Structures are given as structure tokens and as C-alpha cells.
Amino acid sequence: MDQAALIQNILIPTLQILAVVLILPLLIAYLQLVERKVLGFMQARLAPRRVGWHGLLQPIADAVKLLIKEDVIPEKSDRFLFTLAPIVTVIPALAALAVIPFAGASFSIAGYQVRPFITDVNVALLYLLAISSLGIYGIILGGWASNSKYSLLGALRSSAQMISYEVPLGFAIIGVLMLAGSASMVQIVEAQKQAGVWYVLPQIVGFFCYFIAAVAETNRVPFDLPEAEAELVAGFHTEYSGMKFAFFFLAEYTNMIVVSCIVTILFFGGWLRPFPNVASLAWLENGWLVLLPLTLGGFAGWLFGQRSGRGLQPMIAGGVAGLLAGALVAITDVGGLASLSLPVISGAFWFFFKVSLFLFMYIWFRGTYPRYRYDQLMALGWKWLIPLSVANVILTGLAIVVKGAFAGKG
Amino acid sequence: MFRTEEMDINMGPQHPSTHGVLRLVLGLEGEEIVDVRPIIGYLHRGVEKLSEHRTYSMIEPLTDRLDYVAAISENLGYCGAVEKLMGLQIPPRAQYIRVALAELQRIASHLLWLGTHALDLGAMTVFFYTFRERELILDLFEQFCGARLTYNSMRIGGLLEDVPPGWTDRVRHFLQIFPSRQKEYEDLLTVNRIWLGRTKGVGILTKEDAVALGTSGPTLRASAVDYDVRKALPYSSYEQFDFEVPLGTTGDTYDRYLVRMEEMRQSCRIIRQALDRLPEGEVRAKVPKYIKPPAGEVYHVVESPRGEQGFYIVSKGTEMPYRVRFRAPSFVNLQALPTMCRGRLIADVVAIIGSIDIVLGDVDR
Numbered sequence: 001m002d003q004a005a006l007i008q009n010i011l012i013p014t015l016q017i018l019a020v021v022l023i024l025p026l027l028i029a030y031l032q033l034v035e036r037k038v039l040g041f042m043q044a045r046l047a048p049r050r051v052g053w054h055g056l057l058q059p060i061a062d063a064v065k066l067l068i069k070e071d072v073i074p075e076k077s078d079r080f081l082f083t084l085a086p087i088v089t090v091i092p093a094l095a096a097l098a099v100i101p102f103a104g105a106s107f108s109i110a111g112y113q114v115r116p117f118i119t120d121v122n123v124a125l126l127y128l129l130a131i132s133s134l135g136i137y138g139i140i141l142g143g144w145a146s147n148s149k150y151s152l153l154g155a156l157r158s159s160a161q162m163i164s165y166e167v168p169l170g171f172a173i174i175g176v177l178m179l180a181g182s183a184s185m186v187q188i189v190e191a192q193k194q195a196g197v198w199y200v201l202p203q204i205v206g207f208f209c210y211f212i213a214a215v216a217e218t219n220r221v222p223f224d225l226p227e228a229e230a231e232l233v234a235g236f237h238t239e240y241s242g243m244k245f246a247f248f249f250l251a252e253y254t255n256m257i258v259v260s261c262i263v264t265i266l267f268f269g270g271w272l273r274p275f276p277n278v279a280s281l282a283w284l285e286n287g288w289l290v291l292l293p294l295t296l297g298g299f300a301g302w303l304f305g306q307r308s309g310r311g312l313q314p315m316i317a318g319g320v321a322g323l324l325a326g327a328l329v330a331i332t333d334v335g336g337l338a339s340l341s342l343p344v345i346s347g348a349f350w351f352f353f354k355v356s357l358f359l360f361m362y363i364w365f366r367g368t369y370p371r372y373r374y375d376q377l378m379a380l381g382w383k384w385l386i387p388l389s390v391a392n393v394i395l396t397g398l399a400i401v402v403k404g405a406f407a408g409k410g
Numbered sequence: 411m412f413r414t415e416e417m418d419i420n421m422g423p424q425h426p427s428t429h430g431v432l433r434l435v436l437g438l439e440g441e442e443i444v445d446v447r448p449i450i451g452y453l454h455r456g457v458e459k460l461s462e463h464r465t466y467s468m469i470e471p472l473t474d475r476l477d478y479v480a481a482i483s484e485n486l487g488y489c490g491a492v493e494k495l496m497g498l499q500i501p502p503r504a505q506y507i508r509v510a511l512a513e514l515q516r517i518a519s520h521l522l523w524l525g526t527h528a529l530d531l532g533a534m535t536v537f538f539y540t541f542r543e544r545e546l547i548l549d550l551f552e553q554f555c556g557a558r559l560t561y562n563s564m565r566i567g568g569l570l571e572d573v574p575p576g577w578t579d580r581v582r583h584f585l586q587i588f589p590s591r592q593k594e595y596e597d598l599l600t601v602n603r604i605w606l607g608r609t610k611g612v613g614i615l616t617k618e619d620a621v622a623l624g625t626s627g628p629t630l631r632a633s634a635v636d637y638d639v640r641k642a643l644p645y646s647s648y649e650q651f652d653f654e655v656p657l658g659t660t661g662d663t664y665d666r667y668l669v670r671m672e673e674m675r676q677s678c679r680i681i682r683q684a685l686d687r688l689p690e691g692e693v694r695a696k697v698p699k700y701i702k703p704p705a706g707e708v709y710h711v712v713e714s715p716r717g718e719q720g721f722y723i724v725s726k727g728t729e730m731p732y733r734v735r736f737r738a739p740s741f742v743n744l745q746a747l748p749t750m751c752r753g754r755l756i757a758d759v760v761a762i763i764g765s766i767d768i769v770l771g772d773v774d775r
Contacts, residue, residue, distance in 0.1 A: 043538035149419050153441070153756075221532060222604055225757075370604045371532025373757045374441060 008112055016118050020097050028253040029059030035363045042367040063246075071242040074146060081145035086240070086247035089138025092131045093254035099124035100261045101185050103271045103347030116344055117186075125183040128262060129170055132217065135251065136162045142248070143236035154235025157225050157374060164381040165216040171389035172210035175203045175396040176266045189270035196277040200267040203396070207267045209389040211358075214259040216381065218252065220362055222369035223377060260358035261351075268354050271347030290326035291353065297322025416444060421759070423452045429526060429763060430770030432744075441755045446748040450741075453774040461734040466492055466566060466701040469734065474560035476736060477772040479522055482515035482551075483714035485564040490645055491710035491721035492566045495703040504568035504693040505647045510581065510684040511554070511563070512646070512712075513677040517588070518547040519715035519767075520670045520677075524595060527667070527764035531608050536598055543591050546584050553577055566701055568694035578685050585678050592674060599667070609664035613750035613762035616661060623746045626739050627717025628669045629766050633661030639713035646712075650687075651680050663765040670767075702729050716740050716767055740772035 040047025048055035101117040143155020180191035200207050216223035237248045301318025417438045423431040431452035437445030461469045473484040525540035548558040555563035599605045620633035638655040640648040656672035658665030705727040711720045720737030743766045750762045
């Protein structure tokens with residue numbers, strides 16, 4: 001192999017993997033800060049603000065705390081399995097990121113083509129389903145090895161829940177698979193571009209089934225039974241502390257991100273802008289030009305409103321002003337800012353924008369809902385989601401056949 | 411063949427949702443409850459025995475620490491008992507202020523209950539909302555007597571002091587904002603499908619069981635038994651107030667929730683009436699410096715937020731009581747727990763404990 005091929009085929013993928021694995025924990029740390037801030041806002045309290053400006057260094061402090069904390073292994077636990085469990089949980093969660101395309105267009109650095117994702121395989125969807133099921137092993141091993149009743153009950157609940165919800169999860173995806181005709185993540189997004197519509201419209205039922213099942217799969221409110229603190233203390237990770245606990249934590253949040261990515265790709269057109277085929281809306285391609293001033297203006301207004309006691313009006317005014325200014329720049333291309341933007345940047349912007357909306361949904365759920373009871377959770381999964389998702393598959397199939405028949409006649 | 415056996419799981423005394431140091435030994439068949447054995451006494455401070463060695467005025471601070479979530483009701487009940495024993499006439503102004511305080515306390519106590527009950531069922535936000543409003547009530551108490559939890563603000567024969575100037579306006583302001591805040595909680599819970607699923611039909615206490623087990627307060631009224639001490643045996647001029655006693659129909663956790671929500675509205679009504687018709691005059695009757703009730707015994711009950719709070723005092727005519735006995739509503743209501751839990755799941759135990767609203771200071775005394 002010559003040097004160029006070596007760099008192209010080995011070095012660049014390695015760097016990409018490293019980038020994803022290294023950036024992710026930081027991202028998660030700050031996702032958690034965002035979660036605490038948003039929850040605080042919803043719950044009429046301030047959330048962390050001691051460490052750093054408005055608590056911006058809180059995630060670092062938390063991470064350091066978890067790193068230097070004593071790593072307790074209960075005396076009567078199975079030491080080997082107890083240590084293995086967090087690893088088994090976190091690895092599949094990270095591995096799932098391998099097939100997530102963060103943007104569409106590839107870009108070149110020093111003459112080498114770099115694609116904005118680690119890999120694109122033609123069975124990506126199956127790979128995701130397979131790898132996300134592996135996470136259960138970590139949970140059930142952890143619950144078993146802890147040798148604690150609370151942990152065991154939590155682990156049993158968790159595994160039953162996750163296995164039950166795998167089924168509707170799989171069925172919900174099939175509709176998309178049938179429409180796109182491919183299991184490759186990149187192909188699915190391309191198919192949505194060709195169809196001119198995000199699959200959330202034809203697959204609205206599939207979307208809801210998938211998202212509900214995915215929230216259950218990631219053990220988040222309102223399906224957070226495995227770690228129902230009010231009942232089972234902390235569920236399967238009751239006995240874990242320090243870095244091992246951090247691994248479970250990392251896995252949970254990675255799963256959240258992965259699920260949000262999958263929803264975005266399958267149902268919301270991945271890195272595509274809204275209305276991908278309407279030419280007059282091409283300025284949306286540079287969505288960040290609009291959204292950045294909107295956010296900044298809104299935030300500045302909010303700060304001003306807080307300081308001067310004027311409530312939320314300055315925030316709205318600032319946001320509207322930012323929106324108008326941004327839209328003006330994006331449409332008229334004043335100063336050539338819009339033409340500066342690379343397709344990979346705009347793709348990544350839309351992708352992460354959509355992903356963060358779904359992450360916000362997770363936090364919103366947490367601020368709103370009580371927790372399901374075990375049997376109710378099962379009833380929801382088996383009596384509602386599975387029949388609905390199966391019906392969705394059948395209807396989608398019928399629609400494709402009927403459409404094909406008409407197309408054949410015409 | 412498979413061998414199955416019951417698993418005993420220990421819940422508490424250090425457990426986030428037993429609301430204090432209650433210990434429950436749950437006999438489990440899978441996740442199904444076959445037996446609940448409450449074990450109490452972790453917070454026993456021997457208040458009844460302590461009271462035998464204190465003068466009548468010195469006992470009042472002890473009563474604060476029985477049901478520390480609703481200390482005003484305890485003060486009111488204890489002072490009422492001694493006053494009944496001594497045959498004292500309480501000035502109407504003191505009686506009205508007492509009623510207003512007791513009802514504010516009822517709201518504060520129900521808010522604490524609602525917040526923790528919802529938190530137990532996973533609805534985290536309600537907890538912060540209710541504590542926001544509870545804080546306002548505690549501020550009112552602080553302005554009235556300087557304390558926020560253990561008030562010790564009543565005296566045998568009335569109150570220590572009149573309300574501070576402007577206090578009634580602040581209470582009115584609270585009454586003005588509270589209904590909209592209460593609507594916020596209801597928006598989050600009352601018609602929430604998950605909340606309904608978690609509370610409807612859970613922990614049913616039939617009318618017969620409720621009476622047989624001696625429960626009282628909202629726990630009893632949710633089982634459709636119309637018994638409220640404020641109506642049945644009015645004290646502190648409750649007979650002059652116009653309010654309704656909300657009743658449940660089935661006696662499940664959801665009914666107990668609805669009853670307490672409605673009680674908060676009725677409490678607002680009572681406070682408003684008390685403020686509107688607040689008489690002028692003294693706030694303390696003429697009481698001897700050394701309180702020495704005549705020999706005899708007395709039993710006085712008040713409707714605390716948790717139920718029928720009874721005070722039994724035996725006097726030998728000295729300045730210390732011969733025997734004091736507190737009838738703690740939490741203690742009696744806790745007896746109903748095994749009946750309500752049997753055949754349910756672990757998650758329901760949490761909901762049911764939350765719904766009977768026990769305070770361990772009251773249970774253990």
C-alpha cells in the first residue's frame with residue numbers, strides 16, 4: 001500500500017474514530033449541564049451556577065469528582081462481572097455512533113477526501129438494532145453481580161423492558177426501510193431528498209412508535225423504571241460508584257444521542273434542510289446564519305430582561321431582531337457570508353440542530369411526566385406499540401403496491 | 411420442578427420515599443406484594459413521658475415536634491385541650507386568627523404532601539412548584555411569629571401576640587395568587603394519563619375498612635365517609651365558617667389526591683372568611699401566671715391536615731400534667747397500609763405511602 005492509500009484508509013478513519021470518542025464525553029458532560037439548566041428553568045429554580053460563570057465548569061467538576069472517587073466493589077459481589085458490566089454497557093453505545101452520518105457532503109483536507117462519518121455500510125440499520133440490544137447484557141450483569149436485591153429487581157425490570165421495546169422499535173423502522181429501499185443511513189437520507197419529503201410525513205405512525213419505544217429503550221422518563229429512585233433506590237446501578245457509575249451514565253447519555261441521531265436520519269431528513277427540493281428556500285441551507293443571531297439576540301434580551309426585571313419581552317424582541325437580521329444576511333448574501341459556508345457545515349448544522357431538538361424533548365419529558373408502572377409499561381409496549389407498528393408496516397406496503405400499480409398503468 | 415419462595419425486601423428506614431424513618435418489610439412474590447410489615451419507632455422521642463415533667467406552657471414546644479409539617483394544628487389542639495380543662499373563654503379575634511393559621515398550615519402541609527407524592531411517582535417538577543408556594547406560606551408564618559417550622563406561637567388562652575400590621579394584606583395577596591398556582595399542579599397531574607394510571611384504582615380502602623381501621627382525615631374522607639372534626643365537633647369557632655368537606659367515591663389513591671386538592675381550595679375559602687370577618691379586640695384571655703388546671707381529665711380533637719389529632723390530658727391539679735396522650739392520625743392511618751398494599755406491586759407501595767401522607771414524627775412521637 002502506498003502512503004496516500006495508507007493515510008486515506010487507515011489514518012483518517014482512526015482520527016475520525018478518535019475524534020468521535022474523545023469529543024463525545026465532553027459533549028455529554030455539557031448535555032448534562034444543559035439538561036440541568038433547562039430543567040431548572042422549567043422548575044423555577046436556578047440550576048448549577050457556582051462553578052464557573054453560570055455553572056459552565058460544573059461538568060468538569062463532576063467529571064473530576066467521578067474520577068477521583070473511591071471505586072467501591074461490594075464484598076459479596078462477583079468482582080469480575082461487576083467490573084465487566086459497565087464496560088459491556090458503554091462499548092455498544094459508543095459503537096453505534098460508527099454508522100451515524102453527521103453531514104452529507106465530504107470535504108477535502110490537504111488533498112485527502114474526508115467523509116463526515118466514520119463509515120457507511122449497507123446494513124447500518126440492522127447493525128444499529130443489533131448493537132443497541134447488546135447494552136442489556138451490561139445492565140443485567142451489573143444487577144446480578146452486585147448481589148443486591150434492589151439491583152437485581154432493577155436489572156430484571158430493565159431487561160424485560162428493553163427486550164419488549166426492541167420489537168416495536170424494529171417494526172417502526174421497517175416502514176422507512178420499505179420507502180427508502182436501503183438500510184444504509186446515507187442512502188436513506190438521499191432517498192428522502194429524492195422523494196422531496198421527510199419520512200416523518202408518510203411515516204408519522206412509525207415515527208411516534210419509534211420515538212416512544214426509543215425513549216423506553218434508553219430508560220428515560222417516563223419509562224425510567226430501572227432506576228426509579230423512589231422505589232428501587234437507583235436500580236441496577238445502586239452499588240456502583242466512581243468511574244464505573246460514570247460509565248453507565250455515559251452509556252445512557254450516548255444512547256440518548258444515538259437515538260436522537262437515528263430519529264433525525266430516518267424521519268427528519270438527516271442533514272437536509274427543510275423543504276430540500278424547494279429552490280426558493282435555498283437560503284435555508286445556511287440556517288446557522290439565521291439561527292445564530294436569533295439565539296444570540298434572544299439570549300442577550302433574556303439577560304437584559306433578567307437584569308432590568310422586564311421579564312420575557314426583551315428576549316422576544318431580541319430574538320425577532322436576530323431572526324430578521326439573520327434572514328436578511330442569508331437571503332441577500334450581504335458581505336458574502338452565505339456563500340462562504342461549505343455544504344458540510346450547513347449539513348452538520350441542520351443535523352445537530354434537529355438532534356438537539358430531540359434531546360430537548362427528552363429533557364422536556366423529564367420535566368413533565370410521572371413514571372409508568374411496570375405492568376403499564378408492558379401493556380403500552382405489547383398492546384399498543386406493537387400492533388400499531390405492525391399495522392404501519394402493512395399499510396406502508398399496501399401504499400407502495402397501490403402506487404406502483406398506478407404508476408405501471410400510467 | 412421449580413421451587414418458588416417469597417422474597418423479603420427491606421424498604422427503609424433509609425429510603426427516599428418512606429417519608430422519614432419508616433421501615434417496611436415487604437414480602438414479595440416476584441414484584442407482587444403479599445405482605446407489608448411496617449416497623450416504626452425510629453423517631454421515638456418519648457414526648458408523652460417528657461410532658462409529665464414539664465409545666466403546661468413548656469409542653470407546647472414539644473407538640474411542635476410531633477407533626478412537624480403541621481405544627482400549628484398541634485399547637486392549636488394542645489392549647490385547646492388545656493383551655494377546655496380550665497374552662498377558658500378565648501377572645502373571638504384569637505379564635506379567628508387561629509383558624510386562619512390552621513388553614514394556612516393545612517395548605518402548606520398539603521403542598522408538601524403533593525410535592526413528595528408526585529416526586530415518588532416520578533413527576534419531579536410538581537415538587538418544585540409546590541415548594542415555591544409553601545415557601546410563601548412559611549414566609550407568612552415567619553412574619554407572624556419568627557419561626558418557619560416549629561412555631562410555638564399559640565399560648566394557653568389565645569395567642570402570644572396579635573398579627574403584625576399588614577399581615578392580613580399579605581395573606582390576601584397569597585390567596586389571590588394561589589388558585590392559579592394550584593391550577594398549574596392540576597394541569598400537570600389531574601388529567602395526566604400516566605398519573606391516572608398510577609393512582610386510579612390503586613390502594614383502594616373500602617368504606618368499611620376505613621372505619622374499622624380507625625383512619626381519619628383525607629384518608630377516611632376519600633373512602634366516602636363524611637367525617638370532619640371541624641364539622642362534627644367544631645372547635646375554635648369553626649361552626650361560624652362556611653365550607654364544604656370534599657368526599658371521595660372509591661377510596662383509591664386518586665381520590666385521596668382529589669380530596670386534598672379540594673381541601674386546599676376550601677382552606678382558601680375559610681382563610682378569606684376569617685380575614686373578612688376578623689373581630690377586633692384582645693388576642694389572649696385572662697390567664698393566671700401559673701397554669702394549674704383543676705384535677706380532672708380532658709380529650710380534645712382537632713382536624714389536622716392528616717386527620718383526627720387527639721389530645722388526652724389527665725390533671726391532678728398541679729402545674730404539671732399527670733399523664734398526656736396524643737392520638738396521632740399518622741399512626742392510625744399507617745395501620746391501613748397493609749390492607750391497601752396487599753396484591754399490588756412495589757411501585758404501588760410508594761404511591762400508597764405517599765397518599766396516606768404520614769409524618770414519622772407524628773407516628774413515633
